[in-house]
Amino acid sequence: MFNRFWLGSFSFLLLLFHGCVGTPQPVKLKYKAVGKSPQILAVYEAWFGEPNHISVGYSSSDGQKIAQQMKTAKREGIDAFVVDWYGDRDPYINQNYALMQQIAAKHHFHIAMMYDQAARQVGATDEVISDLQQFHDAYLASNSAGSNPYLTYEGRPVIFIFPHGHYADWDEVRAAVNKWNPAPFLIDENLPGEYAKDFDGFYPWINPGPKGWAADGSHWGKEYLADFYKTMASSYADKVIVGGAWPQFNDSKASWGLNRHIAPRCGQTFLDTLNFWKLYFPPKQVIPFVLIETWNDYEEGSEIEPGISVCGSQQPITSIKKALRQAPPKQ
Numbered sequence: 001m002f003n004r005f006w007l008g009s010f011s012f013l014l015l016l017f018h019g020c021v022g023t024p025q026p027v028k029l030k031y032k033a034v035g036k037s038p039q040i041l042a043v044y045e046a047w048f049g050e051p052n053h054i055s056v057g058y059s060s061s062d063g064q065k066i067a068q069q070m071k072t073a074k075r076e077g078i079d080a081f082v083v084d085w086y087g088d089r090d091p092y093i094n095q096n097y098a099l100m101q102q103i104a105a106k107h108h109f110h111i112a113m114m115y116d117q118a119a120r121q122v123g124a125t126d127e128v129i130s131d132l133q134q135f136h137d138a139y140l141a142s143n144s145a146g147s148n149p150y151l152t153y154e155g156r157p158v159i160f161i162f163p164h165g166h167y168a169d170w171d172e173v174r175a176a177v178n179k180w181n182p183a184p185f186l187i188d189e190n191l192p193g194e195y196a197k198d199f200d201g202f203y204p205w206i207n208p209g210p211k212g213w214a215a216d217g218s219h220w221g222k223e224y225l226a227d228f229y230k231t232m233a234s235s236y237a238d239k240v241i242v243g244g245a246w247p248q249f250n251d252s253k254a255s256w257g258l259n260r261h262i263a264p265r266c267g268q269t270f271l272d273t274l275n276f277w278k279l280y281f282p283p284k285q286v287i288p289f290v291l292i293e294t295w296n297d298y299e300e301g302s303e304i305e306p307g308i309s310v311c312g313s314q315q316p317i318t319s320i321k322k323a324l325r326q327a328p329p330k331q
Helices: 011-017 063-075 091-106 124-140 170-177 222-235 265-279 320-324
Strands: 039-044 080-085 110-116 156-162 185-189 201-203 240-245 289-292 308-310 313-315
Touching: 039 320, 063 080, 063 091, 080 091, 091 110, 091 124, 110 124, 124 156, 124 170, 170 185, 185 240, 222 240, 222 265, 240 265, 265 289, 265 308, 265 320
Parallel strands: 039 080, 039 289, 080 110, 110 156, 156 185, 185 201, 201 240, 240 289
Antiparallel strands: 308 313
């Protein structure tokens, strides 16, 4: 777990970020950070304990473990867990989400949902509308148990979308969720596409960039992130722009894995991605959120829960927000 040892063992990496950095072009964001820096979020997988997932030494249904994770995350500067959620397709995760939201309320922590959309083609739109309505009624409605800790922005709940296929008609979905009071912010993965007007914002996901996956993991996503932030700043400054950060990637433990890798680069991959957005947004135009991908996806090797890999050893971090105050990487 993260602790104060970071200042002694990991701070040398921060020196790598001081140097010549290009001045961001003028941009005026419609949605900016509430304070001087973005809120830090982390994707959370609540499926451990299911037989089709690897053992990580704890169950996602363990309330004491969840409470300890939230305390640690909060201490290290994370404001909310964004929990991967599948609706009725995974009752175990749904049960664990309910428990997490209740625990978050007790520990003054925040929680949000990332809707993992099914890849089905027939009935896709109806399924998305039904799932989101189910979530609203169970977890967002004013009379639902533990709704207070849910992550909001400008008084509206923030829902992330992780699409599998692009079969749903988001015009219909948008019309349906607009009936909620208040209507949610819907944040989609990657750059805007066909249904750009139906989404309130966008976030980048772990991606090696246009050159594809390198066997040694050296393609860490620099070009991908540059394209994402440049496009959002120049063409979609009226949307909620969410930054993306990842420490590494290795899906060799996943049953669905394809032997894909992004190297930690002695911890520099995390610091580079965490601060990359600064290259495209001026100091007074701070994006609202940065999403760490992930807190605990051990199957795809992107977890930060045990610390950051620094030159072959696992080094804990103490302050993600302090790391976020560093300069961005060189262009």
